[in-house]
């Protein structure tokens with residue numbers, strides 16, 4: 001990777017998709033792929049692919065293309081997916097429980113170590129074999145277990161206070177599902193996941209497609 005290079009968020013957002021397709025190619029036993037072939041598969045232009053990967057030093061060879069396994073490993077390393085991350089879930093309601101039960105993350109190196117809630121009726125319950133602990137104890141737990149990521153699944157009103165506590169206790173990343181923009185120290189990364197935003201852009205694209213179809217029919 002080029003040293004000190006500031007990579008745009010748009011490029012970073014495309015990397016997991018590259019990685020996913022490379023994994024599929026590996027499963028099919030494909031060793032190498034040209035940027036043109038990769039382009040028709042993934043739907044980005046070949047020049048976009050070259051530009052994106054050049055941010056990290058290229059990895060392609062003129063006349064050969066990309067080594068599928070090599071590129072997969074490089075992208076995994078760039079994304080930091082060659083390590084394991086310890087996570088806690090805060091809020092053991094509908095969403096917190098769904099995330100705790102979704103074991104795909106575990107296989108990918110993201111391990112849920114603890115779940116916390118303030119509701120006495122939930123404390124002590126086991127979700128996917130992980131006991132729900134009292135939120136009062138979260139700072140000690142995060143410090144002692146060197147937790148990397150906090151997953152915020154509480155109500156909107158509690159989310160900032162939960163984020164403050166998690167940052168104080170030493171997490172380096174927050175995966176935030178509450179519909180609020182969090183204020184955090186500069187060294188803490190936040191990824192907001194808002195399913196409704198995604199649904200709203202779906203509505204926009206559906207309506208735009210429909211309008212275009214209507215206009216084409218009028219011609």
Ligand SMILES: NC(=O)c1ccc[n+]([C@@H]2O[C@H](COP(=O)([O-])OP(=O)(O)OC[C@H]3O[C@@H](n4cnc5c(N)ncnc54)[C@H](O)[C@@H]3O)[C@@H](O)[C@H]2O)c1
Nearest residue numbers: 091093094095117118153154155156158177178193194195
């Ligand atoms: N991002 C998305 O796409 C998406 C989708 C669904 C829900 N949500 C949001 O996720 C959050 C959780 O939704 P849900 O349906 O699971 O709600 P829920 O009411 O079922 O669960 C929230 C849980 O948080 C706990 N809680 C509240 N304050 C807390 C605190 N300070 N510390 C620890 N636990 C605390 C509650 O006791 C409750 O168990 C909400 O903010 C909701 O708006 C986001």
